Amino acid sequence: MYKKISLDDKEIAQYINLENERQENNIELIASENYVSEDVLRAAGSCLTNKYGEGYPGKRYYGGCENVDEIEKIAQERAKKLFNVNFVNVQPYSGSVANAAVYMSLLNPGDKVLGLSLDSGGHLSHGYRISFSGLFYESFSYSVDESGLLNYDEILKIAKEIKPKMIICGYSAYSQIVHFDKFRKICDEVNAYLFADISHISGPIIAGLHPSPSPYADVIMTTTHKTLRGTRGAIIMTNNEEIYKKINRSVFPGYQGGPLFHQIAAKAVSFYEALQPEFKQYQEQLITNCKVFCQTFINKGVKVISGLTKNHLFMLDVKSSYGITGKEATEILSKINITVNKNSIPNDTENPMITSGIRLGTAAMTSRGFKEDEFIIIANLIDKALRESKNEALLIMIKKEIAKLANAFPIKRTYINR
Numbered sequence: 561m562y563k564k565i566s567l568d569d570k571e572i573a574q575y576i577n578l579e580n581e582r583q584e585n586n587i588e589l590i591a592s593e594n595y596v597s598e599d600v601l602r603a604a605g606s607c608l609t610n611k612y613g614e615g616y617p618g619k620r621y622y623g624g625c626e627n628v629d630e631i632e633k634i635a636q637e638r639a640k641k642l643f644n645v646n647f648v649n650v651q652p653y654s655g656s657v658a659n660a661a662v663y664m665s666l667l668n669p670g671d672k673v674l675g676l677s678l679d680s681g682g683h684l685s686h687g688y689r690i691s692f693s694g695l696f697y698e699s700f701s702y703s704v705d706e707s708g709l710l711n712y713d714e715i716l717k718i719a720k721e722i723k724p725k726m727i728i729c730g731y732s733a734y735s736q737i738v739h740f741d742k743f744r745k746i747c748d749e750v751n752a753y754l755f756a757d758i759s760h761i762s763g764p765i766i767a768g769l770h771p772s773p774s775p776y777a778d779v780i781m782t783t784t785h786k787t788l789r790g791t792r793g794a795i796i797m798t799n800n801e802e803i804y805k806k807i808n809r810s811v812f813p814g815y816q817g818g819p820l821f822h823q824i825a826a827k828a829v830s831f832y833e834a835l836q837p838e839f840k841q842y843q844e845q846l847i848t849n850c851k852v853f854c855q856t857f858i859n860k861g862v863k864v865i866s867g868l869t870k871n872h873l874f875m876l877d878v879k880s881s882y883g884i885t886g887k888e889a890t891e892i893l894s895k896i897n898i899t900v901n902k903n904s905i906p907n908d909t910e911n912p913m914i915t916s917g918i919r920l921g922t923a924a925m926t927s928r929g930f931k932e933d934e935f936i937i938i939a940n941l942i943d944k945a946l947r948e949s950k951n952e953a954l955l956i957m958i959k960k961e962i963a964k965l966a967n968a969f970p971i972k973r974t975y976i977n978r
Contacts, residue, residue: 562580562583562584562598562601562971562973563598564577564580565577583595583971584966584970584971585897585963585966586897586898586899586966587897587898587899587925587938587962587965587966588899588924588925589898589899589900589920589921589922589924589925589938590899590900590901590919590921590924591733591760591786591872591873591901591919591920591921591923592732592759592760592783592785592786592921593785593786593921593923593924594785594786594787594789594923594924594927595789595924595927595928595971595972596785596789596790596791596826596830597789597829597830597833597972597973597974597975597976598973598974599829599833599974600790600791600826600829600830600833601826603791603822603825603826603828603829604791604822604823604825604826605822606822606825608628608631608821608822608824608825609820609821609822611624611625611628611821612818613625613628613818613819613821614812614813614817614818614819615812616632616808616812617629617630617632617633622818628819628821628824631821631824631825631828632650632651632819632821632824634828635648635650635824635825635827635828635831636648636649636650638828638831638832638835639795639797639827639831640797641835642766642831642834642835643762643765643766643772643774643780643782643797644772644774645774645780645797645798645799646798646799646801646804647797647798647799647800647801647804647807648795648796648797649661649795649796649797649804649807649808649811650795650824650827650828651811651812651816651819651820651824652781652793652794652795652796652811652816653793653794653816653820653823654783654792654793654794655683655685655757655759655781655782655783655794656684656685656691657794657815657816658781658783658794658795658796658811659683659685659686659693659757659781660685660692660693660815661796661807661810661811661814661815661816662755662779662781662796662807662810663692663693663696663697663726664810664814664815665779665803665806665807665809665810666725666726666753666755666778666779666803666806667697667725667726669696669697670696670697670698671697671698671724671725671726672697672698672699672700672722672723672724672725672726673686673687673693673697673698673699673700673724673725673726673727673728674687674699674700674701674702674715674718674719674722674724674726674727674728674752675687675693675699675700675701675702675727675728676701676702676703676704676710676728676729676731676734677701677702677703678904678912679703679904679905679906679907679908679912680701680702680703680704680734680906681704681731681732681733681734681875682701682728682731682732683731683732683757683759685757686699686728686731686757687699687700687701687728700718700722700724702714702715702718703906704734704866704906707866707867708736708865708866708867708906709736709866710734710736710738710739712739712742712743712746715727715743715746716745716746716749719746719747719749719750719752720749720750723750723751723752724750724752725752725753726752726753726754726755727743727746727747727750727752727753727754727755728755728756728757729743729754729755729756729757729773729777730756730757730758730759730760730761730773731757731760732759732760733873733875733903733919734866735854735865735866735869735870735871735873735874735875736866736869736870736871737770737771737870737871738756738761738770738771738773739771740754740756740771740772740773740775740776740777741771741775741776743756743776743777744776744777753778753779754773754776754777754778754779755777755778755779755780755781756773756776756777756779756780756781757781757782758773758780758781758782759781759782759783759786759794760786760787760871760872760873761787761871761872762782762783762784762786762787762788763786763787763788763789763834763839763842763843763846763872763923764787764843764846764847764871764872766788766834766839766840766843767839767840767843767844768840769843769844769847770870770871774797774799778798778800778803779796779797779798779803779807780796780797780798781794781795781796781797782794782795782797784827784830786923787843787846787872787923788830788834789830789833789834789839789842789923789927789975790826790827790829790830790831790833790834791823791826791827791830792823793820793823793824793826793827795827796811833975833976836975836976838975838976838977839975842926842927842975845926845931846872846922846923846926847870847871847872848931848932849922849925849926849930849931849932849935850869850871850872850873850874850921850922850935851868851869851870852932852935852936853874853920853922853935853936853938853939854868854869854874854920855868856935856936856939856940856943857876857939857943860939860943861881862876862877862881862882862943863876863877863880863881864876864877865877865905865906865917872921872922872923873919873920873921873922874919874920875903875905875917875918875919875920876889876917876918876920877905877916877917878916878917878918878946879910879916879917880916881946882946882947884946884949885902885910885914885915885916886902886903886904886910886914886915886916886917886918887902887913887914887915888949889902889918889946890902890918892945892946892949892955893918893942893945893946895955895959896941896945896955896958896959896962897959897962897963897966898938898941898942898945898962900918900919900920901918901919902914902915902917902918902919903915903917903918903919904916904917905917922935925938925969927971927972927975928969928970928971928972929969929972930969934965934969937961937965938965941958941961941962944958945958
């Protein structure tokens with residue numbers, strides 16, 4: 561367990577410590593969450609939060625930036641090594657803000673953008689109508705096919721009809737391999753920029769377990785808090801110097817003010833951890849766990865979107881499998897201390913606040929030491945709970961089993977063998 565904190569502000573301290581307990585006691589299956597090391601926590605909670613310094617290393621608008629300049633440069637160099645890229649901006653506060661900066665860098669308001677639809681596994685910032693990406697740009701979407709897979713010939717056909725200025729690949733709920741080389745060919749045919757949002761698959765990419773977009777994409781963005789197992793935030797990468805200059809202007813002064821130096825330091829620490837051999841071992845186990853987890857549901861006749869996963873996540877169609885909505889499924893599982901998120905599925909008839917599916921991920925519990933056997937147990941318990949959700953006695957029994965598992969695998973304080 562992370563250390564409990566003591567504050568003069570007892571009210572806030574109470575809720576921080578309660579959240580600490582919740583994280584320790586729950587089985588965390590939200591694919592976009594993970595557990596950082598205490599080194600990352602220390603960096604994020606350091607005196608760097610006091611420092612303000614608009615601009616970039618060597619070109620700040622404020623004095624006293626000699627130390628934070630070095631921290632930012634270290635973060636950049638480590639990210640370059642991890643992702644095999646030439647240029648990195650490590651300042652973005654979040655993935656959506658980073659994506660907005662990419663849009664500003666490559667497009668003008670009203671330009672056409674093509675991204676995966678939300679119900680097929682895309683993201684709000686990839687063109688959804690209520691996002692900046694759908695409000696300020698002319699957004700179009702492609703979808704997965706009836707098998708839940710990307711059809712690159714169909715994407716090319718849509719791109720030729722629309723002629724977008726930018727095509728987005730990399731998703732929030734797609735469980736198969738993304739072929740960046742095929743997207744590059746599509747973009748070349750229609751003279752479009754290729755933007756890869758690898759927020760969910762950055763860890764496997766670093767470990768060489770998923771193809772890298774580096775040789776193909778004009779711009780790459782990743783958040784740092786999912787499979788990368790770092791602090792919350794994002795980075796933007798490119799191999800094109802002119803695009804990099806535009807990205808820097810779009811991040812600051814375009815969308816952001818002073819950098820969050822405590823978060824940049826925490827990103828740098830997580831990059832250091834990702835450069836260690838233990839990180840590749842973690843990613844290998846993460847994907848192995850997810851395949852076993854997913855196969856257990858398939859063996860029970862549960863409908864899994866896209867079939868057997870090839871990364872750290874997958875989606876269940878709970879409406880056709882269990883006769884409940886995604887919202888109902890998350891509430892049932894919450895009662896037994898399993899945390900998941902509802903998720904739209906292809907051609908979903910429910911609205912995005914209800915959904916017909918749930919998304920499951922293995923990143924967080926793999927960080928706590930879960931292996932194949934534990935995920936088989938969890939799949940069986942989830943299946944029982946969703947099939948017999950009205951059986952209160954059964955749910956109480958399952959909750960006790962969950963407590964035993966959670967207690968046996970406490971949150972780790974470090975991920976480096978010392």
